[in-house]
Amino acid sequence: MNLGKIFLGIVILLLALLLQLWIPVAGIRGDFILATLIAFAFIYSFWELVFFVILSFFAINWQPMPSFELVVFSLMPFAAHALRVWLTWERWIGIAISVIAGIFVFYAIVTPAAAVRNWESLLVDALICTAFAEIVAWGAE
Amino acid sequence: MTKRNNYFLAILILIAAGLAFLAPSYGWRLRNVLSPLATGQSEATNLSAENEALKAQLAEFETIASQLGISTTSLRGSNPSSLIPAMVYSRYPMNFKNEMLVDAGAGQGVTPGKGVLFNGLLVGTIYEVFSDGAVAQTVFDPGFRLPVRIGTSSVDALLQGGTEPAVVSISKDAKVQEGDIIYAAAPGIPYAIPIGEVGEVSMAENSLFQQATVNFAYDINSIRAVEIEK
Numbered sequence: 060m061n062l063g064k065i066f067l068g069i070v071i072l073l074l075a076l077l078l079q080l081w082i083p084v085a086g087i088r089g090d091f092i093l094a095t096l097i098a099f100a101f102i103y104s105f106w107e108l109v110f111f112v113i114l115s116f117f118a119i120n121w122q123p124m125p126s127f128e129l130v131v132f133s134l135m136p137f138a139a140h141a142l143r144v145w146l147t148w149e150r151w152i153g154i155a156i157s158v159i160a161g162i163f164v165f166y167a168i169v170t171p172a173a174a175v176r177n178w179e180s181l182l183v184d185a186l187i188c189t190a191f192a193e194i195v196a197w198g199a200e
Numbered sequence: 201m202t203k204r205n206n207y208f209l210a211i212l213i214l215i216a217a218g219l220a221f222l223a224p225s226y227g228w229r230l231r232n233v234l235s236p237l238a239t240g241q242s243e244a245t246n247l248s249a250e251n252e253a254l255k256a257q258l259a260e261f262e263t264i265a266s267q268l269g270i271s272t273t274s275l276r277g278s279n280p281s282s283l284i285p286a287m288v289y290s291r292y293p294m295n296f297k298n299e300m301l302v303d304a305g306a307g308q309g310v311t312p313g314k315g316v317l318f319n320g321l322l323v324g325t326i327y328e329v330f331s332d333g334a335v336a337q338t339v340f341d342p343g344f345r346l347p348v349r350i351g352t353s354s355v356d357a358l359l360q361g362g363t364e365p366a367v368v369s370i371s372k373d374a375k376v377q378e379g380d381i382i383y384a385a386a387p388g389i390p391y392a393i394p395i396g397e398v399g400e401v402s403m404a405e406n407s408l409f410q411q412a413t414v415n416f417a418y419d420i421n422s423i424r425a426v427e428i429e430k
Contacts, residue, residue, distance in 0.1 A: 062208075065209075065212070076231075076234060077234055080231065080234055080235050083421055087421075088421070106209055106210075106213070107209065109213055110209065110212050110213045110216055113213060113216040113217050113220050114216045114220075116220045117216060117219045117220035117224065117226075117227045118227050118230060118231065119227070119231070120220065120224050120227055120228075125221075173298065176342060177363075
């Protein structure tokens with residue numbers, strides 16, 4: 060474990076939270092934190108990822124008990140972490156595929172009807188979050 | 201990774217887990233501090249909302265006065281009903297504009313179908329109530345429908361929700377113009393609660409009715425506190 064890298068990860072997560080709160084993407088809140096965690100899945104070890112996922116859970120949870128949405132949200136980075144062994148040829152491609160798939164799969168599970176109705180917003184969201192995740196991955200390296 | 205580093209990471213994970221599961225309110229506070237509207241809505245938004253509320257009140261008074269044949273000056277004061285204040289949760293990831301979760305529920309007297317107000321403007325209606333929370337369907341939900349009236353001549357219309365809400369089924373002979381106030385005229389919701397202003401007016405495809413876009417005095421994503429009709 061590299062302390063500096065952990066600290067950098069915390070700063071990046073804070074930045075992602077600020078973007079999520081301040082910058083609406085196509086009329087919805089962007090998924091900057093989810094994109095960041097998926098990018099982290101390609102950079103950090105499993106237990107470091109556990110720390111960042113729990114920290115994100117703390118930062119965005121809105122109710123006393125874990126909701127179904129946040130449980131699914133928390134599982135997405137681990138899915139990306141498990142799949143990264145198949146996405147090793149070019150890391151930036153692996154991150155792009157994981158972020159886009161992650162956002163669509165996530166909304167398809169937690170709110171399928173709204174996801175279909177708002178697919179254009181989700182597409183813009185996924186593209187912007189992919190760009191952000193690539194910057195995060197480049198910066199965290 | 202050394203053993204010492206492993207211990208340190210384990211401690212970090214335990215601290216994060218403790219915060220997330222034992223003290224989630226700190227996360228809520230953190231978001232509140234970082235949130236763009238921690239300082240409240242802008243003055244311009246408040247003034248626009250006040251302006252729309254006054255327009256709706258004027259429209260209501262003029263309608264009553266014309267129907268009863270009395271002067272508007274003899275009608276004074278509004279008829280404010282009891283309102284339940286409630287905070288709006290940042291319900292990430294359910295962040296589509298069509299619903300909002302509030303922290304007042306059955307325990308506070310919230311019931312389904314009641315209007316949800318922001319600065320006196322109707323932003324939606326309650327459709328699901330829990331013991332300490334409720335979900336409101338906003339005017340941005342594609343399934344939202346509400347009978348409304350427009351302007352001082354009280355033209356009947358139907359508010360149709362969606363990403364870009366519209367007022368439809370306006371009689372083609374009715375005089376409706378940009379800036380006219382749109383207000384609620386539905387059973388279960390106090391009469392003449394303002395919703396927005398008429399934007400661009402056009403003829404419907406079937407040419408039997410007029411329709412219009414709606415201009416709102418607020419950004420639904422920025423709303424942090426609302427009031428719910430009792």
